[in-house]
Amino acid sequence: MRYILTLSILIFSVNFSNAQVKEPVAASEILHQMKKLQNTTRVLYVAAHPDDENTRLIAYVENGKRFDAAYLSLTRGDGGQNVIGPELREGLGLIRTQELLAARQIDGGKQFFTRANDFGYSKNPDETFNKWGKEEVLSDVVWTIRNFQPDLIITRFNQTPGITHGHHTASAILANEAFELAGDENAFPEQLKLVNTWQPKKIYWNTSSWFFRRNEDFDRSKYVTENAGGYSPLLGISYTEMAALSRSRHKSQAFGTAGSRGDEIEYFEYWDGPEDEKELFEGIDSSWDKYKNGKAIQKALDKLIADFKVNQPEASIDKLFEIKGLIEKLDDSAVKTDKLEAINELILNCAGLYHLLYHDNQYASPGDNLNINLELVNRSSASIELVSVNMEAIKESLSISGKLENNQVKLKSFSLKIPEDFPYSNPYWLDDPSANGLYKVEDQELIGKAENEPSMKAEVTLNINGNSLSFQSPLSYKSSDRINGEIIQPLYIIPPLSIEFDEEVSIFTSKGQEKEVSINVKALKDNVSGELELDLPKGWKADLKQNDLSFQNLVKNSSKEFKIKITANGNEGKFDLKAFIKVNDKTIDKSVQEIQYEHIPNQIILRDAQQKLVLADVKIKGEKIGYIEGAGDAVDEALQAMGYQVDFIDIEKITVEELNKYDAIIAGIRAYNVNAALQVHYGKMNEYMNSGGVYMVQYNTTYSLPDTDFWPFPLSLSRDRITVEESSMEFLNPDHPTLNYPNKITNNDFEGWVQERGLYFPNKWDKNYIPILAGNDPGESEKKGALLVADYGKGKFVYTGLSFFRELPAGVPGAYRLLANIIAPKPVE
Template structure:
């Protein structure tokens, strides 16, 4: 949001500082290279910049990134590399140039003007970069503003392909000038490329005309020029389909869509087309219906009109228009049918933000029966007395579960000495928050499942957070206990379970799994919670409490004073194995008697956050 870039993720494990690239590559495996190739084939860049190329010291993960980038550049162009991506519909993509950053004055390189002041933003590009970098919470950002590292000159040097230059980095409609010589197209490609060259010659003057009109604030003239450019691109795409027997090269089709979408976005801004589509709630469960309201219109200086609005929904959903809305407004009733899939689609995790679940399409009429369409995602607004958040529309499970605590420690039976062997050392309490997203009332069975057939765990039920347990069942063979909850509609309830490890349990890791069941047997086993640092985004994981059974002997009455910072789970883990832990605040450190402790422990990041 600060840089103005598109962000993609890989499956690289950020496991902390490492001094060698070999260690990073070993942990990452082949998945990271596969993800990098996927991003290149998805975004289809003309220039790839290797930020860490030629780096042979320092952070091993930086070195590994510099090693993998040239490989991804080459493999993205090879249709035999990661063929499953080709089967999904992605195409091999050959970037024109692979550049490498040189931090300093590089002979023969292209110096990036980071110190120039942007006439639009009133800041240098380097200052804008630093503002964005300050949002990287794990990078030790305290001294960045004054760091000479971020004020050094930066150059781009070509590793493969065309040399870095201003012309390479800022070209008009570069995508439409690509070569489309693909297998089976050798005889037709020259003719097709010629038509694309002519198209560029027709469209570029229209875009320049639109730019000049925008600078003069003549939005009608700007919109007219963009509309004509959009018509040329759209027309060429359909003429190409007709000319080549119903198909065109996939690379060319992608580029024509790309140009069309960009011109359409510029046209919507020039004409001041406003499409505001809002659902009555942000989370929708399969089988539930909800209302979407849309407002749409154009700026007053443009003599066009939004006459039609509809919703684009996933397959199997029902959308019905509700009559009686006021002028410039539309209302729809939407049903997400039972069986609608809330799972992640292939490789959606590479995106910083998922695509919208539901879209509103507004048709803007420009006279003589012509129109163009503008699309807007359907969102929802969540309001409190102090805030208003815009959230994406999400298809969620009807029931989710959040388990606390997620991690526990237990001493194995062999080290439960008489002085600490008591019920508190072997027994743990688990609280499950059950969130019911469905708006219709129903009874939900909630349970905890210990490792099947282990005989090493006993699970007992407690009381839920609002009333007595309505019903419970136990199955000794699976160490399973269930409770019954009744929901009148959407809402949360808490249930409590007590689990106890047997005296003969062996050291190791165990999972206690929470689940919820509907009357028809449908099960739910995942959580769904907002990210702490980005509350408009949701995070899902299995509803599991992990128990670490450790073979450790703890001295009697061991006392530890602990200086904790934020989100430090170690004090609780120490208590669970029988250590007497007291948290030391500022007053305790200044005036307390520290001699009563056998040890003083300094917690994670305490020197930074409790300096």
């Protein structure tokens, strides 16, 4: 029964709770955390992306060894793909950040990041460092080590180029160099105004048979081993089962995994530290003996654990305060800081204290008056008195105090005003435009943090059994519904309205062309009034005379649409159309993106309210496009911006006759991987092409793809890709219609591409396919599978790994021209 209870608490906290709102825990979990206080060893795991971490090892270190573990992910995974929704780039990075935090809630570790931006697949560390700036990211790794102060560093990857992703290899290289530099006062000396140097004792590579081409090449006898497959009776779960729950938080990467049980051996290659050690943690003193007062601390901890009463956890509170006093006398260190934080949490848990500071709306704006509630419940026999509640960020002290009686709810309502200059709640790494490969973060103390502090919080001070204890309670949004019951989410401070362009990009195909742009002003609170204004590129014009751009008293969640005629002018290229609104003498120029999934807390991103205007010579043939949904992309929006009518089609229900009304049909990215109906009904597409239709399939992967020949002629998918977006592209068949009709494609059309040329190209294909393009990354062989075209009956089939899903939202003119050619009907000869 305890097993089920433990898992339900873990899952509840991940699905419905703000990370800062913590439910009281069971007595067995309290005892487990007390035992963790006995150990002072700290382990930092280092890799490149969310989902790179070895959750099994982190779960084992945290809960089996009861050491303090942390994962440093160099990036937030911004350059990956998303199998659960349409978010890419910054939105995906925010999702994957929260998935990592959800994973750490399960396995207990801490989470850190550097400023490095995941710019997509990289084949070698040199390319990676050229994009990131090696010194900047190395500085962040050193900063993390100096702050977390690990005894042991473990990397997920080795330093040999060419085995895996260049980001992976780079993470190992940086970890190894930072191991030496973190203890050197001459390395990044500006950090030493805020932290001290720190020298970890050892560094290992956590290897496995995966890194060897053949399993027999993996000589297990060469490595240090650790059995991570144990079981915790106190938690009612094995570390491998816990690891599966943790890894399954990575839903945007489709990394759900079944739990396993039994022994699980981990292998480690020694890199640096004391020589001739045969065990991973050999030579690391985990006790308190190395600290001043250490023997007294250890003795007090032994007694705390020996005297713990499962049915009366509050009996341990006085002893916890005694231990807290002993640790407070130590010199400052990461161990001191984290153990004091753990003790404070243990005291609250022993008292069964429930606290929630909440509001009934998810959003608020600067200048708003809020009605908030504070609920406190002492679910123990401990003597607890509420001393004060202070909202430090708005310099307000809430008028509430008094004794917290056993199991009696103390509920108080307040009114407070948010200052007019209160900052918006935007992820700190997205506040400023990022340099290529590196997020811009000016505040050194923010670097490494996984997420922002709560938008608003209260400092609650209690007197517990005659001892003072203060803790932070975040202001949250509380709601309930008939399906999920009580839901606790973050509360965000955002603008009172959001300015949203209907399309990310508007395409103009000639100078003087007039096109209607649609802008929606959405009210995020009641009674919002203002007037929309535009900032146009030089030479461009807007017909504002026919538009009333003012709006009055919009109610919350309502919107007003403005349709404005824009006339293209100037040179070909891409430009920004910006919009803003004056509200009470304050300029609002943001679009608020909401991200909501059940497995992470709700998130928001504030973006500049703007649309890309692309002036390019794009001719299109055909009018109606059918789109088969894949893993999520914005290609359909780009097609609409080009002037096509786009309909999403259900391949299971649609008939071939109905398919024939479309000039072309496009399968979204990884459609064959994620669309089960397409895996069954793909034969309809052959009939459609046979009648003269054009069918374009964007990239798929071999992972989770059934062993079925989906294509009209055989082809084999591979992991071939061109990651350097500036790589030159050779026209293999320069006279082919794909390069000439209706647009003449030149090398200029491959300028300005972002992140990559393409990915997961076929590497073998039937003779009916005609390869159109060839290219390669520096030092590699030529790849000819980026764009394959085959005639089929009266129509044609196109398979392409070119990354249109990235280039079109980025407003790359040549990508629009090439796409128009690909989906154009076969020219009449």
